[in-house]
Amino acid sequence: METTPNKPAIIIEQISKTYYKGKKQEINAVRPLNLTVPAGQIFGFLGPNGAGKTTTIKMICGLIRPTTGHIYVNGYDVIRERWNAMRQIGAVLEGTRNIHWRLSAWQNLLYFGRLKGCYPREIKQRGTELLHDLDLWDRRHTEIREFSRGMQQKVAIACALIADPPVILLDEPTLGLDIEAARVVKEWIWKLAHERGKTIVLTTHQLDIAQALCHRIAIIQKGSILADQPLDVLLDKLGPGEFYSIKIKGTLTSQQRQDFPAFTIETEDENTILSGRLENQTMLQETLARLIQLNLNVLSMSREEPNLEDIFIDLIDGARKGDTHEHHLTSALQ
Numbered sequence: 001m002e003t004t005p006n007k008p009a010i011i012i013e014q015i016s017k018t019y020y021k022g023k024k025q026e027i028n029a030v031r032p033l034n035l036t037v038p039a040g041q042i043f044g045f046l047g048p049n050g051a052g053k054t055t056t057i058k059m060i061c062g063l064i065r066p067t068t069g070h071i072y073v074n075g076y077d078v079i080r081e082r083w084n085a086m087r088q089i090g091a092v093l094e095g096t097r098n099i100h101w102r103l104s105a106w107q108n109l110l111y112f113g114r115l116k117g118c119y120p121r122e123i124k125q126r127g128t129e130l131l132h133d134l135d136l137w138d139r140r141h142t143e144i145r146e147f148s149r150g151m152q153q154k155v156a157i158a159c160a161l162i163a164d165p166p167v168i169l170l171d172e173p174t175l176g177l178d179i180e181a182a183r184v185v186k187e188w189i190w191k192l193a194h195e196r197g198k199t200i201v202l203t204t205h206q207l208d209i210a211q212a213l214c215h216r217i218a219i220i221q222k223g224s225i226l227a228d229q230p231l232d233v234l235l236d237k238l239g240p241g242e243f244y245s246i247k248i249k250g251t252l253t254s255q256q257r258q259d260f261p262a263f264t265i266e267t268e269d270e271n272t273i274l275s276g277r278l279e280n281q282t283m284l285q286e287t288l289a290r291l292i293q294l295n296l297n298v299l300s301m302s303r304e305e306p307n308l309e310d311i312f313i314d315l316i317d318g319a320r321k322g323d324t325h326e327h328h329l330t331s332a333l334q
């Protein structure tokens with residue numbers, strides 16, 4: 001059961017969620033927003049703590065009813081055609097709370113497979129494959145509570161995949177995992193999209209993982225979307241040119257610092273680091289010529305790849321300050 005490439009797997013129309021605390025306090029966790037997740041892609045849903053990511057994921061998988069709006073998964077309305085919509089989705093929610101700790105990995109798979117309406121033969125075949133793929137076969141009869149955090153997360157992923165859903169929602173799947181376990185999960189996410197045609201919605205605070213995996217990124221802040229673009233388009237918005245970091249021996253005088261307005265200047269272990277974006281090669285040559293003219297000793301120079309973290313921080317900071325830059329950048333990104 002795969003989705004057709006290029007067709008949207010998820011369409012979100014004007015969904016919002018308001019939580020009510022007592023009679024007076026309203027929390028607008030998600031403000032009316034629209035999103036379209038293309039089929040077969042990895043869609044990164046990023047934002048700071050409390051931005052509304054988990055609330056949105058829970059609305060997509062039918063755990064929370066939106067205050068307004070509609071969500072369609074492979075064409076099925078999550079509210080009105082709940083059973084069909086839910087059959088399209090496998091979800092791993094924050095903190096692996098969706099698996100049963102007193103059951104073994106195998107029992108969890110049987111349980112969730114039955115819950116999703118799969119035949120026992122299907123569950124056994126797919127469960128065997130999944131546990132082998134995730135390197136858990138030998139531990140399949142161990143209770144989940146005895147597993148490490150990484151192993152528990154792998155079981156949660158296997159349970160989400162047991163009915164072979166075309167759409168997979170992963171809310172912070174690498175949270176609390178060590179480097180090796182995070183790498184395994186990351187490779188798995190990549191394979192699910194590229195080798196098995198799954199559509200994946202991924203929330204994470206690890207922007208390097210988002211940058212390595214995602215085709216498209218949406219950034220949410222205080223319940224509103226700040227950006228929603230293919231990754232390469234988003235990175236291009238950082239502006240023309242490339243980012244350079246130049247290490248110089250010793251420190252610069254305040255007079256000398258004024259000669260390098262395009263750079264952020266920091267000192268580190270009695271050396272100076274100039275870092276900044278240069279629009280063209282001429283600017284780089286001029287910078288190096290000026291350093292030589294000033295008799296400054298260049299220890300190293302590196303060119304860095306555009307970084308999702310830069311644009312994320314730029315957008316979030318801009319939105320917090322509510323300044324004109326944010327307005328400018330946000331409108332450029334939408």
Ligand SMILES: Nc1ncnc2c1ncn2[C@@H]1O[C@H](COP(=O)(O)OP(=O)(O)OP(=O)(O)O)[C@@H](O)[C@H]1O
Nearest residue numbers: 019020027029047048049050051052053054055056
């Ligand atoms: N059940 C609830 N009742 C009241 N408020 C809630 C509830 N769940 C979430 N909120 C509030 O809604 C807002 C969005 O929360 P949400 O968990 O969706 O954010 P998030 O982007 O997933 O954050 P994090 O990255 O910290 O997981 C927050 O202000 C949160 O306190």
